[in-house]
Structure formats: C-alpha cells, structure tokens
Amino acid sequence: RIGEGPVKVFELGAGDGHKTEVLLGELDRRGVRTSYVPIDISESAVASLTSKVTGKYPNVECKGLVGDYFDAVRWMSQHEAGLSLVLFLGSTIGNFNGPQTRVFLRTLWNALADQDLVFIGFDLKKHIDTLLHAYNDSKGLTAQFNLNVLDRINNELGGNFDLAGFEHFGTYDVLEGAMKSYLVSLKPQTVHIGELRKSFDFAAFEPIHLEYSYKFLREDVTSLASETGFDIVDTYADSREYFVDSLWRVTKS
Numbered sequence: 001r002i003g004e005g006p007v008k009v010f011e012l013g014a015g016d017g018h019k020t021e022v023l024l025g026e027l028d029r030r031g032v033r034t035s036y037v038p039i040d041i042s043e044s045a046v047a048s049l050t051s052k053v054t055g056k057y058p059n060v061e062c063k064g065l066v067g068d069y070f071d072a073v074r075w076m077s078q079h080e081a082g083l084s085l086v087l088f089l090g091s092t093i094g095n096f097n098g099p100q101t102r103v104f105l106r107t108l109w110n111a112l113a114d115q116d117l118v119f120i121g122f123d124l125k126k127h128i129d130t131l132l133h134a135y136n137d138s139k140g141l142t143a144q145f146n147l148n149v150l151d152r153i154n155n156e157l158g159g160n161f162d163l164a165g166f167e168h169f170g171t172y173d174v175l176e177g178a179m180k181s182y183l184v185s186l187k188p189q190t191v192h193i194g195e196l197r198k199s200f201d202f203a204a205f206e207p208i209h210l211e212y213s214y215k216f217l218r219e220d221v222t223s224l225a226s227e228t229g230f231d232i233v234d235t236y237a238d239s240r241e242y243f244v245d246s247l248w249r250v251t252k253s
Contacts, residue, residue: 001117001233001234001247002027002032002083002085002117003083004032005027005032005033005034005083006032006033006034006035006082006083007027007032007033007034007035007082007083007084007085008034008035008036008037008082008083008084008085009023009024009027009034009035009036009037009084009085009087010037010039010072010076010084010085010086010087011036011037011038011039011086011087011088011089012039012069012072012086012087012088012092013039013040013041013069013088013089013090013092014038014039014040014045014046014049014064015040015045015049016045016048016049017038017049017052017053019089019090020036020038020087020089021053021056023087024036024053024057024060025057027060028057028059028060033059034059034060034061035060035061035062035063036053036060036061036062037062037063037064037065038050038053038062038064038065039064039065039066039067039069039072040064040066041066041067041068042066043066046064046065046066047064049064050062050063050064069104070104070107073104073107073108073111074111076111076112077110077111077112083115083116083117084112084113084116084117085116085117085118085119086108086112086116086117086118086119087119088118088119088120088121089119089120089121089245090121091121091122091123091213091243092121093120093121093122093214094122094123094178094212094213094214094215094216095211095212095213095214096214097176097212097214098214101214101224102224102227102228105224105228105230106228106229108228109228109229109230109250112250113250113252114250114251114252114253115249115250116249116250117233117247117248117249117250118230118247118248118249118250119245119246119247119248120245120246120248121243121244121245121246122216122220122221122243122244122245122246123213123215123216123242123243124215124216124217124218124237124241124242124243124244125177125215125216125217126215126241126242128172128174130242131172131179131215132170132171132172135170135179135181135213136168136169136170140168142168142170142181143167143168146168146181146183146210147163147166147168147183149183149210150163150166150183151163153193157193157194157195157196158193158194158195159191159192159193159194160191160192160193161191162189162191165185165186165187165189166183166184166185166186166208167183167184167186168181168182168183168184169181169182169183169184169207170182176212176214177214177215177216178212178213178214178215179212179213179215180209180211180212180213181209181210181211181213182207182208182209182210183207183208183210184205184206184207184208185202185203185204185205185206185207185208186204186205187204188201188202188203188204189201189202190202218235218244221235221244221246225246225248229250229251229252230248230249230250230251231248231249231251232246232247232248232249233247233248233249234246234247235247
C-alpha cells in the first residue's frame with residue numbers, strides 16, 4: 001500500500017515501539033526510504049526509542065517528538081510534502097468518548113494531505129464475559145497497572161496513598177459500549193497530596209474513576225471513517241475477530 005516510498009511514518013503514543021519495529025524492519029528490508037517520528041508524552045520513552053531505532057535501522061531517519069496527541073497533530077500539519085503514514089496502534093482511540101473521537105479524527109484529517117494514510121486500531125465488541133475477564137484478569141495485571149497511578153502520585157506528587165486500601169474494579173456499560181475502570185476505597189481514609197497542598201477524604205467503597213475503554217462494531221469503524229473524511233483502504237483482523245487495524249486514506253478531492 002505504501003509502494004516504493006519515500007514515506008514519513010508518524011506514530012502517536014509510540015511507547016517502546018515494539019509493534020512498529022515490524023513495519024520499520026520490512027520497509028528497511030525493501031529499501032523504502034523512510035523517516036520515522038515517534039510521538040509520546042514521555043520524554044524518556046521517546047529518547048530511548050529514537051536511540052534504539054537509529055541503532056537498529058541506520059537507513060531510517062528517526063527524530064522523536066515529545067507532546068500529547070493534539071500537539072502532535074498541530075505539528076504534523078506543518079510538515080513538508082510527501083506521503084505520510086500515521087500510526088495510532090493499540091486501542092487508544094477507545095479512551096475517547098464518541099464526540100471526542102470525531103473531533104480528534106477530523107483534526108487529524110485537517111492536518112494531513114490528500115492521499116495520506118492512517119493505520120488505526122479498534123478493540124471490537126465481543127462476549128461480555130471475555131471483556132470482564134480481560135479487565136479483571138486472574139494474575140491481577142490490570143489491577144497492578146491501575147494501582148500504579150496511585151504509586152506515581154505518591155512518588156512524583158508527594159501523595160500518601162495506601163495502595164492496599166484500594167481495590168481495582170472493571171465493569172462493562174452495555175449502553176455506552178465501554179469498559180469502565182475504577183479504584184475503590186476499601187475503608188474511610190484521608191489522602192494528602194503534597195504538591196497540591198490538599199487532602200482528599202474517601203468514604204468506604206467510594207470509587208475513583210480511571211478510564212473509559214470504548215469497544216466498536218465493524219460498522220462503527222466504517223461510520224467513523226466516513227464521517228471524518230477518510231476512505232477505508234483495508235481492514236485487518238485477528239482470527240477471533242477481537243481486534244482490527246484499519247488502514248484509512250485521506251480524501252480531500
């Protein structure tokens with residue numbers, strides 16, 4: 001779909017770039033002239049990934065950008081001409097609600113040129129038991145991930161959260177089509193956050209809402225593309241139809 005290039009690859013929320021290495025490796029193998037811009041809010045993640053890609057793929061020009069998604073999109077709107085491919089992998093789009101999703105996608109469309117490509121991941125709706133087990137896994141990985149928010153507040157903002165005093169809870173909202181994650185206070189407690197110079201009182205069983213994770217039907221993916229100015233080039237799914245990566249093309253003519 002990219003052809004012989006050259007291509008500029010922008011990745012929103014690059015993290016450690018593990019998934020993207022598959023693509024960069026194939027582009028490098030085929031001799032496609034490629035520049036790669038990993039974008040993440042974590043400066044250390046961007047620095048580490050930039051160093052890794054430069055060392056592993058010397059033919060790939062790599063320059064990272066630190067910022068949030070909207071910062072990145074504004075920056076992309078100023079780049080020079082040539083085919084761009086924007087990667088928005090994982091299921092990060094599901095952290096936006098419906099109106100936010102449409103605003104973000106339309107903002108992205110405005111920043112890109114006609115015929116540019118976007119490769120975007122969607123977690124599909126599936127049996128509710130499957131979703132509940134994923135967000136309340138037996139190994140407690142999701143719980144650890146969410147409790148880490150409190151640990152970060154303690155370490156970086158001078159908080160004194162007692163992690164043992166909170167329990168992770170994930171549930172599915174069938175009307176919104178979203179998993180919702182909470183941390184529930186197990187007892188009455190007061191937490192002080194030094195950087196805010198403020199204390200917060202929690203009643204027993206009072207929740208902290210951490211995130212939405214919206215799930216999609218294939219029809220939702222088609223509608224989102226159409227409503228925000230994209231044509232679907234192709235859609236790739238796993239064998240169980242749990243997840244899709246959809247390749248969209250910007251249409252401005």
